[in-house]
Amino acid sequence: MVLSRTSQYAVQALIYIATQAPGEPVLNRDIADRLNVPAAYLAKILQSLCKHGLLDSFRGRLGGFCLRDGMQKTSLMQVLLLTEGPDFTKSCILGLKECTDETACPMHFKWKPVKNKIIAMMNDMHLEDLAKAVQTGKYRLADLPAAAMPVA
Amino acid sequence: MVLSRTSQYAVQALIYIATQAPGEPVLNRDIADRLNVPAAYLAKILQSLCKHGLLDSFRGRLGGFCLRDGMQKTSLMQVLLLTEGPDFTKSCILGLKECTDETACPMHFKWKPVKNKIIAMMNDMHLEDLAKAVQTGKYRLADLPAAAMPVA
DNA sequence: TTCCTTAAAGAGGTTTTTGTCCGAATTATA
DNA sequence: TATAATTCGGACAAAAACCTCTTTAAGGAA
Numbered sequence: 001m002v003l004s005r006t007s008q009y010a011v012q013a014l015i016y017i018a019t020q021a022p023g024e025p026v027l028n029r030d031i032a033d034r035l036n037v038p039a040a041y042l043a044k045i046l047q048s049l050c051k052h053g054l055l056d057s058f059r060g061r062l063g064g065f066c067l068r069d070g071m072q073k074t075s076l077m078q079v080l081l082l083t084e085g086p087d088f089t090k091s092c093i094l095g096l097k098e099c100t101d102e103t104a105c106p107m108h109f110k111w112k113p114v115k116n117k118i119i120a121m122m123n124d125m126h127l128e129d130l131a132k133a134v135q136t137g138k139y140r141l142a143d144l145p146a147a148a149m150p151v152a
Numbered sequence: 153m154v155l156s157r158t159s160q161y162a163v164q165a166l167i168y169i170a171t172q173a174p175g176e177p178v179l180n181r182d183i184a185d186r187l188n189v190p191a192a193y194l195a196k197i198l199q200s201l202c203k204h205g206l207l208d209s210f211r212g213r214l215g216g217f218c219l220r221d222g223m224q225k226t227s228l229m230q231v232l233l234l235t236e237g238p239d240f241t242k243s244c245i246l247g248l249k250e251c252t253d254e255t256a257c258p259m260h261f262k263w264k265p266v267k268n269k270i271i272a273m274m275n276d277m278h279l280e281d282l283a284k285a286v287q288t289g290k291y292r293l294a295d296l297p298a299a300a301m302p303v304a
Numbered sequence: 305t306t307c308c309t310t311a312a313a314g315a316g317g318t319t320t321t322t323g324t325c326c327g328a329a330t331t332a333t334a
Numbered sequence: 335t336a337t338a339a340t341t342c343g344g345a346c347a348a349a350a351a352c353c354t355c356t357t358t359a360a361g362g363a364a
Contacts, residue, residue, distance in 0.1 A: 001236075001243040001267075002154055005322070008247040015258065028341075041323050047342070059341045060331025076259075084153075091153040095160040097295045106167065106282045106291040107228075114269050115153075121262050130258045139258040143249045157352070180311075193353050199312065212361025215310040 002118070007083040009037050010045050012141050014054065014079060017067055018131035025057075025064025035142045045083075052082050067127070076130075077122040089119050154270070159235040161189050162197050164293050166206065166231060169219055170283035177209075177216025187294045197235075204234050219279070228282075229274040241271050 003011075012035050020026050028046060032039035046065050049055045056068045080088050092099030093111045101108070133139050155163075164187050172178050180198060184191035198217050201207045208220045232240050244251030245263045253260070285291050 001240060001270075002245055003247070005247065008245075012246060025340095027339095038323055040325075043341075044323090044343095050341095057341060058331080059329070059339090061339050062332065063330080063340045065341090088153065093154055093160075094164060094293070095155070095157065096292065099292075103296075104291055105293065106285040107277065108291070110273050110277060114266070114273055117266050117269060118153075121266055125259065125262060133258040139256055139260070140248065140251075141246070141257065144255075177310095190353055192355075195311075196313095196353090202311095209311060210361080211309085211311045211359075212363095213309050214362065215360085217311085 003080070004084060006045060007080055009035070009042055010049060010083045011076060011079055012037070013042060013046060014049070014067075014074070014127050015130045015134060016141055017055070017065060018072055018127040019134050020066070022072075023066060025062065025066050027064045031065075036145065037142075049079075049082070054079070054082075072126070072128040072131075074127050075123050076125045076127075077119065080122060089115075155232070156236060158197060159232055161187070161194055162201060162235045163228060163231055164189070165194060165198060166201070166219075166226070166279050167282045167286060168293055169207070169217060170224060170279040171286050172218070174224075175218060177214065177218050179216045183217075188297070189294075201231075201234070206231070206234075224278070224280040224283075226279050227275050228277045228279075229271065232274060241267075 013031050016031055016034060017026050028043045029039055031037075031046075032042045035042075046055060046057070050057045050065070053068060054071050054074060055065050057063070057065050077089075092105055093107050093115075094105045096105050099105045099108055134141055165183050168183055168186060169178050180195045181191055183189075183198075184194045187194075198207060198209070202209045202217070205220060206223050206226060207217045209215070209217050229241075244257055245259050245267075246257045248257050251257045251260055286293055
């Protein structure tokens with residue numbers, strides 16, 4: 001309804017990494033297993049997050065990914081601007097290229113405050129806090145694995 | 153950010169049709185021109201809206217599409233449930249299949265009220281009202297045509 | 305009846321998103 | 335040094351979303 005799958009994977013992975021001991025690289029495979037997400041695809045996403053400075057990566061034995069120093073405070077908005085693109089906050093719900101208070105689509109003034117709530121929410125949530133929430137055990141980052149089915 | 157292009161085209165077209173004289177079929181071509189949207193694609197969308205009972209269609213001369221009787225009161229939510237699918241209102245922002253108050257993702261309780269605002273908004277807006285808003289001339293359904301560029 | 309106009313239907317094409325695979329580079333350790 | 339473990343980079347593949355084309359059927363008008 002709001003985020004691409006790529007964004008969802010990125011956010012899940014970042015939160016998961018933020019729950020792990022800082023400075024201890026986390027394996028792509030472990031993240032993928034934990035989130036139940038395609039590993040090769042996730043690797044691409046993590047690489048991209050590295051290029052954008054959110055993560056550090058280490059090759060070879062004991063390699064993996066960890067949050068770049070200071071990036072625990074990253075807001076979801078910062079992440080989404082990378083994964084959804086810089087126009088993430090600018091979109092008209094009807095798809096008009098130009099939709100401002102002056103030249104508005106008929107939904108503009110109803111949509112605007114809601115959109116602003118979304119933006120405020122994304123600005124308000126930080127990896128750190130989300131990671132802590134997960135660490136309490138009250139919240140889940142991924143669906144539970146399906147129960148093993150008996151073989152007919 | 154929220155709606156597929158197909159949904160955007162559908163909503164735009166429905167509002168446009170609602171601005172036209174009831175009972176007077178509107179040509180697919182006219183709608184497409186007016187909204188600056190691919191005509192053949194729009195035709196598919198309108199056909200689907202017919203099958204779902206929002207529109208009536210007429211073939212041959214003086215043919216076209218018009219709102220089915222009574223459908224001026226259709227809410228955007230009704231439209232979006234058709235174009236985005238029945239899970240439109242159920243989605244977890246992180247993509248979890250199950251994300252409820254009991255088994256929640258770490259964003260759940262922040263996202264929930266915002267999602268409910270979106271749902272309320274979509275339930276609140278009806279074709280009729282949006283059409284009237286457009287008829288005042290204060291709101292636009294499509295981008296203005298690009299100004300003709302001088303040739304070099 | 306014949307012609308023109310229109311939507312219907314279905315096949316197919318393109319683009320974007322999502323996902324896979326493989327070889328190369330890098331690193332710790334035995 | 336050799337080996338195993340890991341990310342990197344690029345090419346490729348599959349699926350979904352978006353869009354086009356062609357033919358057919360239907361309806362109104364000359």
